[in-house]
Amino acid sequence: MHRLAGPLALFTLAAASSAAAEPTPARRAELVDLVRQDCGACHGMTLKGGLGPSLEPAAVAGKDSEQLEFVILHGRRGTPMPPWRGLLTEPEARWIVDTLKQGLPK
Amino acid sequence: MKTWLLVCLGLVACASTGQRGTGDLGLVVERASGSVVLVETTKRSEIGRVRGLGDLSHASAVFSRDGRYAYVFGRDGGLSKVDLLSARLDRRIVQAGNSIGGAISQDGKLVVAANYTPGGIRIFDADTLELLSEILTDAKVVGIADAPGNRFVFSLFELGEIWVVDASAPRQPKVTRIARAGKQPYDGFVTPDGRYYLAGLFGEDGLALLDLWHPGDGVRRVLQGYGRGEEPLPVYKMPHLRGWAAAGRYLFLPAVGRHEVLVLDRAGWKEAARIPVRGQPVFAVAQPGGRRVWVNFALPDNDRVQVIDVDTMQVVQELRPGRAVLHLEFTPRGEQVWVSSRDDDTVVVYDTASYAELARLPVEKPSGIFLAARAAMTGF
Numbered sequence: 001m002h003r004l005a006g007p008l009a010l011f012t013l014a015a016a017s018s019a020a021a022e023p024t025p026a027r028r029a030e031l032v033d034l035v036r037q038d039c040g041a042c043h044g045m046t047l048k049g050g051l052g053p054s055l056e057p058a059a060v061a062g063k064d065s066e067q068l069e070f071v072i073l074h075g076r077r078g079t080p081m082p083p084w085r086g087l088l089t090e091p092e093a094r095w096i097v098d099t100l101k102q103g104l105p106k
Numbered sequence: 107m108k109t110w111l112l113v114c115l116g117l118v119a120c121a122s123t124g125q126r127g128t129g130d131l132g133l134v135v136e137r138a139s140g141s142v143v144l145v146e147t148t149k150r151s152e153i154g155r156v157r158g159l160g161d162l163s164h165a166s167a168v169f170s171r172d173g174r175y176a177y178v179f180g181r182d183g184g185l186s187k188v189d190l191l192s193a194r195l196d197r198r199i200v201q202a203g204n205s206i207g208g209a210i211s212q213d214g215k216l217v218v219a220a221n222y223t224p225g226g227i228r229i230f231d232a233d234t235l236e237l238l239s240e241i242l243t244d245a246k247v248v249g250i251a252d253a254p255g256n257r258f259v260f261s262l263f264e265l266g267e268i269w270v271v272d273a274s275a276p277r278q279p280k281v282t283r284i285a286r287a288g289k290q291p292y293d294g295f296v297t298p299d300g301r302y303y304l305a306g307l308f309g310e311d312g313l314a315l316l317d318l319w320h321p322g323d324g325v326r327r328v329l330q331g332y333g334r335g336e337e338p339l340p341v342y343k344m345p346h347l348r349g350w351a352a353a354g355r356y357l358f359l360p361a362v363g364r365h366e367v368l369v370l371d372r373a374g375w376k377e378a379a380r381i382p383v384r385g386q387p388v389f390a391v392a393q394p395g396g397r398r399v400w401v402n403f404a405l406p407d408n409d410r411v412q413v414i415d416v417d418t419m420q421v422v423q424e425l426r427p428g429r430a431v432l433h434l435e436f437t438p439r440g441e442q443v444w445v446s447s448r449d450d451d452t453v454v455v456y457d458t459a460s461y462a463e464l465a466r467l468p469v470e471k472p473s474g475i476f477l478a479a480r481a482a483m484t485g486f
Binding site: 048051 | 248292448
């Protein structure tokens with residue numbers, strides 16, 4: 001799937017993927033917490049980076065979404081980034097990428 | 107009595123400083139709110155809270171040699187000097203963009219911050235927090251520890267080197283670089299006697315061992331190939347070595363990518379055992395006295411703590427203190443252990459002999475627990 005950049009594309013994506021097991025509001029809250037607290041162990045709780053790179057919108061906005069999803073699910077060989085596929089589903093990884101690009105809610 | 111009261115009113119901090127020592131004091135980092143809770147371990151209670159310490163999402167603390175002040179290193183490069191007796195922020199600077207921890211020198215005069223951005227260390231006067239010197243490394247500094255001789259030792263993640271800094275002339279520190287120490291060191295520690303520095307390696311199976319009596323001899327690899335040929339399990343949180351588990355002649359170390367604690371025999375530096383545990387270990391900490399080693403875990407087993415009996419090298423107890431157990435710290439003689447449960451906003455205190463729960467303190471998103479007795483220990 002090819003994606004357009006910008007908020008319009010995100011809306012389109014949200015609408016298109018709502019059929020395919022979008023995380024529920026309760027799960028989204030858990031995911032926000034997981035990103036902030038557990039991804040935050042390496043990327044910083046404010047996501048400005050640590051052992052891992054920054055995940056702030058300015059750092060991830062220009063990156064390819066599918067590639068970011070792949071990294072979340074499968075990790076990055078040769079770095080400490082682990083594969084999260086045992087703990088996250090594909091729609092959840094996709095939702096995390098979209099959310100990071102907009103800025104993680106407080 | 108009346109005179110005493112008047113004198114007391116004349117002194118600002120009289121009521122809170124009172125007449126007391128700091129031997130049973132400590133602090134718990136509230137990682138999400140930029141504050142620390144001050145605690146005492148005799149009655150197991152909270153005695154104060156100090157706010158305004160910035161981003162504490164990967165915070166650690168060391169103590170002044172008199173045990174009165176805690177130096178708290180925050181992720182945002184903040185270095186805060188906290189007075190445990192008056193429960194006040196004595197002074198605070200922001201010394202870097204992204205920081206990971208720090209150490210205090212043998213003589214207590216120097217506090218050193220280890221930084222990711224810019225990669226390097228900065229040496230400060232422990233009283234005033236005046237910057238005395240800076241060493242840039244071009245790489246992320248991990249595993250900083252103090253060593254005898256007013257030295258500091260640390261590893262460089264991207265470069266795979268260990269640097270030993272002699273800060274006995276703190277404005278002109280001398281650096282000894284040990285190249286090719288190992289691939290992607292992620293943390294390091296100094297043995298309690300101050301002689302050896304060990305760096306855990308993420309990029310290869312094994313640890314780098316440096317004899318600080320003979321740093322010029324370079325490193326030696328130990329536990330090489332502990333998981334060789336096997337598919338590593340995902341590591342959802344980097345192990346930490348700073349709470350080292352040295353029990354008699356044995357060092358207990360978290361395996362990376364394996365659900366095991368590795369036991370290294372200091373006599374000969376050979377593997378003595380590997381102990382299967384519930385998940386990816388994060389901290390393996392020896393109970394003072396060395397009879398037991400307590401272990402916590404990365405996701406998804408981070409609601410457990412397991413206890414290893416050093417005599418039999420087996421897990422003898424499993425506890426469930428709460429969700430997201432991040433850290434544990436023993437009282438100096440080991441009769442209590444304090445455990446932080448981030449997602450339950452609780453610090454749980456256990457009796458280490460009976461495993462009975464002694465207290466539960468409400469603390470907001472607690473992470474590291476640091477007791478002032480660390481002031482007297484080498485390696486911090």
